[in-house]
Amino acid sequence: MCRIGAVKSKKFVYPSTALRLMLPQQEGHDNSGFAMVMQDLGGVFALYKDKPLLSMACTKQGARLVEDYMSAKNFVKMAEWLPVPNKKKDLDIQTMPYYIFRNYDYPEHYDDAESRENLLLDTRLALRKILTESNQGYVYSFWPDVLTLKEIGDPRDIATYFRLWDDNGTLLAKNIIVQCRQNTNYKIVRYAAHPFFLQGYTLCANGENTFYTKNKEFQKNLHRGYIGFESDSQNFLYTLHYVLHELKWSIPYYKHVITPLPFAEIAERPDREILLSIRQSLAHLEINGPNTIIAGLPDGRMMTCCDSKKLRPVVVGGDETTIAISSEVCGINEILPDRNFERDIYPNEREVVVIDNDLEVTRWKQ
C-alpha cells in the first residue's frame, strides 16, 4: 500500500516539508522511490511562471535528442536549472546522468490557451516517444509553473542527492503533491511512480484499482494523452482529466463517475436521471477497489476523495497558512504540530474535499 501526501500553502514551501510529511509514514511505503509534482513555483523558476517548464531525466544523448526536437519545433530556451548533485558515497539512488528542468518560450502563432495546451501535450508525448524508443531517458511534465522530480531509491538519499534538505531557495512551491514509493507491484519503471501529470492535472493514488483492465481499455480510445498505463493509478488521473477537461463537468461529477452511488440511492435523488446517465455512459470508468486519491487542478486547487467503501485512509489538516493532505495523520503532526487537530478532516467514502487557493476548505457528500 502506498502513502500519499500533499502540501498546499499560502507561502512558498520547500520540498523538505513534503519529505517530512512522508517520512513518518515510511512503514507503509517501503522507501523504494521518491516522486513529487510542484506547482505555483518560487525560487529559480519564479520569473518564468508563464513559460512551460520541461522536467526530464536522461542521458547525454537523450538531452541532445530533446534539444534537436525542441529547436526544430521553434521552442526558444528561456532558462534552465540543472541540479548539482551531492554524489556522496553509499546513497541508495539509481541515478540518471542528467536531470534537466528548462523553461521554453512558445513558438510563434500559439497564442490562445487551447492551442498551447495541445502543443505542450503533443510535445511531451513526442519527446517521450523519442526518449523511449532510443532508451535515453524520461520526460515527466511540460507545463508552465509545474516541476516534476522522480527517482528510484530511498527518499532520504534522493533528497540528499538533489540537496533538497538544504532548503537553499532554488526549489520552492505553494503546492506539492508527493509520494515515496515506486510501483512495486510490477516492474520498477520510472513512469509508473505517481504523482502523474497531464495538462495541468496532477494525481496520486493510494490503492488498488481492480477495474484497471476495464478503465484502460476504455481510456485508451478517449484521448491521445491517455497512454502508458504502467500503473493502475494512472486511470484515476485520466478520468479526472476526462471529466473536468474534456467533458467540462464540475468536480462533484468526478466522484459520481469513479464511485457511482448504488442504484437504490440514485433512485431517491432529484438528479437521478443525470446520475443514471453518467453511470451508464461512463460505466467503464468506475473504480472498484480500495483507494484514496489526491489531485491538483490546473488552477491550483487540491482535492481528495476515497473509494466507496472507505478501504483506504486519508486525513486533511492545517492552519491559516498551510494545509496538508496525508494518508496518515502522523505525517501532518510532523510538519504542522501546532495546528488545531480537532479541525482535522477524515473524509468518508462519499465525501469530496477541495482546498482552494485561499485555503478555504469545501467538503460535500456526493
Place this chain on the structure above:
Amino acid sequence: METVKVQDIAANDLPWQIEYHAERCTMCGSCVASCTFKAIKVEVQRKSMTISQANQPEPVHVQQAIPVIKQVADINNACRGCGMCERVCPNNAIRAVRNLDNRRNLLFNRPIKRGGRTNLNAQRTLDKIIVGRISQMTDPSLDSIRHTFDIRSPLGRVLSAKELPFRMENGKLVATKSTPPVRWIYPLIFSDMSIGALSTRAWEAVAMAAAYLNEHCGLPVRMSSGEGGMPVPLMESDYLKYFIIQIASGHFGWNRIIKAMPRMKVDPAGVLIKIGQGAKPGDGGLLQAEKVAPHIQALRGVPKATLASPPNHQGLYSIEESVQKMHLSLNAAFGFRVPVAIKCAASSTSVSVYNNLLRDPYKICGGFFIDGIQGGTGAANEISLDHTGHPVVSKIRDCYLAAVDQGAQGQIPLYGGGGIGLTGNAAADAFKMICLGANGVFCGKILIQLLGCVGNENGRCNACNTGKCPTGICTQNPRLVKRLDVDKGAQRIVDYVLAFDAELRKLMAPIGNSSLPVGRSDALVSTDKAIADKLGIQYVC
C-alpha cells in the same frame, strides 16, 4: 432355423429399452397410463410356470395366459427414456434403459424433429475457465454477505458521454434533451419460450416466478415472452413492466399485442426482435400442429397447423433496413420509451452485425442478444440442432473487443445465452460471461428443468415437439398439463434465482468488486492454452 424378418423394427433397435420385472408387477396399470408416448402396452403372454397353491408344497406345472407390460416396437411410439413409468411404479417393476446399440439414425430415415439441446458439440469452454484473480493482500476481498453489491445491467441504448445532451448550469448538469430509454435490470433474463412451445401453465409458472422475484425479493428479473403473444389481462396489468415482448418472424400474437397497446397501463421492459436462435440458426420458429391447441389458435390467430415461422423477417434484406424499419417502428410504437433489442444466433458474422449496430446513426438498438449452439429449442430438425450453430463464449468476447476497438463498449449492452446453466450452475457461467464482456445472460432450458423437465443432452425425452411432454411443460394437452404444479414450479425457479444471486456475490467478493465486473477479463484464467489465447486471458497450469 427360424425365419427372422430383419427389416421389421424391434425393441432392441430403439434408443431406449424397457426393463420389466413381471414378478414384481401388480398390474396396477399406472405405467401404461402415465406414458404419453404410448411406448408401452399391456399384452397377454402365455407362460409356462410351476405354481403351488396348497399349504404344503404341491408344485404343479401349468401353462397360463397372464397380462404383462411390453414395449411397443414402433418408431412413432419409441420410448424416450423420460422415466415416468419408473416414477409411478409402486414396485420398481419397470424402467427405461439406454440402448447403446440402437439403430435409430438408420431407421428414422426422415428429417427428425425434436426439441431440447444438441447432443453433439457438448464441449464446455466455461468449465475450462476459472476465476483466478483473487484479492489477496494487494487489495481486500469483500464479504459476500455483509457488503452491499450492485448487481444490475443495462438494457437500452447507452450514449457515449460526449453525446449526452447535458449542459453545465451553476455547477450542475442539466439535461437539454431526452436520452434513449435504458432499464437497469437483473443480469439474468428469463429467455424467450413462447406460450405454445410451453404449456400455458408452465409459462404462467415462469411468469409468476419473475413477478415474485421483482415484487418480493427486490431482484428486477425480466422475462421475455417468446414469439407467441401474451395473455391480454397480463398486458393490461401493472406486471407488464417485468416482461420483454418478443417479435419474431412469424409475428405470432402481435395482433393482440397491438390491440392491447392503448390499454397498457405501464410500458413493457423492452421489445426483443428475434432474428435467430442458437439451437437452430437460420431456421424460423417451429410449433408442431400437435401443440396448436384451440387456445393457441386463438392467441396466435391461426388454424390448427404446423406453424413454421420463416427464417427471416419478411421485407428485411439488410442490417441497415432492419435498423430503419423494425427498430425504428417498434421504438416509435412505444413512444421511444421502451428499449428495443435484437437477438441473433451466434455466428461467424456476429461481430459484423454488432459493429454495424454500434455505428448506426439512429442510436436505436438497445441490446444485442447472442444465442449459442448449446441453447435449447421446442422443435427443430435434428440435423440443424446437432450440426449448425456457433459457441457463444468466444463470440461474446469478440463482440466486446470489437466494441473496445471502437471505444464503444457498453453502448449496446451484450447479453449471452445458449447453454448458460447447462451443468446446473448458471451463476458461475454468468459470472465468467460477464468478465468476458457480457452485460448479462439469458437462460431458458434451466427454467423448465427447474419446473420438472427431465430432458437432457444425451437424448433423454427431448420430446418437446410432440405435444406429449410427460411433465406437462411443453404440451397443450389439458390432462398432461395438470401434471405440473404451477406454484411449486414457480417456487423452484425463485429459489434457484435467489441462490444464483448469492452465488454471484460469492464470486464478486473474492475479486473485490461490488459492481458487476463487465469486461474484467483479468479476473479469469484458463487451464486450456487455446482457450486462454483465443479469449485473451491468462493461461495457467
